Amino acid sequence: MxxxxxxxxxxxxxxxxxxxxxxxxxxxRKGYPLCAIWFRPHDHVDIRQSIATSSERTSPDGFGSLDRLPPELLLEILFHLDMHSLFKFRQTNLRARQTINSLPQYRIVVSHGLNLLCATLRTRVATHISLLDIYSALCTKACSLCGEFGGFVFLLTWKRCCFKCIKEAPETKVQTLAAARRQFSLTEDEVGQVRTFKTLRGLHLKEQCVRKSRNAIVSVQQVRQVYEQRLSVKAGASQAQEISPEVYYILEFKTSCALPHYDRRTGNVEHAxxxxxxxxxxxxxxxxxxxxxxxxxxxxxxxxxxxxxxxxxxxxxxxxxxxxxxxxxxxxxxxx
Structure with a gap:
């Protein structure tokens, strides 16, 4: 100070x-969450109840071969199942909905992390993020890069981050996949080693415009790692070239989502x-x-x-x- x-x-x-x-x-600061991926409160009205509740009547349905598993093992599987598959499983029958709805971690995520949950589903990050991942992020307070209060989750690397680190840290720099392909001549195999992310259509407050198209985004750090790995196996290769600064400030917040902190000991929810x-x-x-x-x-x-x-x-x-x-x-x- x-x-x-x-x-x-x-x-x-x-x-x-x-x-x-x-x-x-x-x-x-009401404007900060709006800088990142954000959904209007009324967007959740129709799904909030259906996503968290189910009929209380006894279900005659079963899980097929999964019924042979001990209940503890089944719950462990559900915790580590990616969210896309978890919702597919939840839609199987009434018993599946009741089982998932009974998980305390699921109820907490739906209650306090619905924006982030929707962001993972709409950007398809949910295919490699589990219920345990979202719950752990919700229960984490500190920025993974600087240790200050982390009010956001950077979806490409699934790390808690503060506003400053998303804006400035090398670990959160991003660029379009098209630019990365051109600049580093990435092969299809190399692209497959990098996690990609598709931005959402809609209003982007940082740009003050409505985006009608979706851009594939990649982490600059991950691209450099793949590129340098290629260089390391080539004798006499030149040094890795620098990443061009392509509208980082805007793109980084398109791959982030605000998230409060849930204290699992007290049950209190804390916003930045x-x-x-x-x-x-x-x-x-x-x-x-x-x-x-x-x-x-x-x-x-x-x-x-x-x-x-x-x-x-x-x-x-x-x-x-x-x-x-x-x-x-x-x-x-x-x-x-």
């Missing part, structure tokens, strides 16, 4: 004040929060060069509840908001 922004001393507060502090000085004090600081230092860049980075950072309270202890502008509030009343400020 910059010196001109950091409070001179650590701000101390009681546990009883934490909820009021968060109410007065933190907020959820931002600092209102940092947002006001950005307005203060707008046009001031390096100060503005630092304020923008601070403004874009998202926190868990505990992470924000640690940040608040040293954020002078958040403390100013808190002191000016009355019993934790949120400030009337446009944060978007």
């Amino acid at each position: 910059a010196a001109y922004y950091r409070s001179a001393t650590e701000y101390r507060f009681s546990e009883e004040q934490t909820n009021d502090i968060i109410q007065a000085t933190a907020y959820q 929060m931002s600092c209102a004090g940092c947002q006001l600081t950005l307005a203060k230092y707008s046009g001031s060069g390096s100060h503005e860049k630092w304020a923008l980075d601070a403004c874009n950072k998202m926190y868990s509840r505990d992470g924000f309270l640690e940040h608040f202890k040293w954020c002078a502008h958040a403390q100013l908001l808190w002191r000016s509030s009355e019993n934790g009343s949120p400030q009337v400020v446009d944060m978007e």
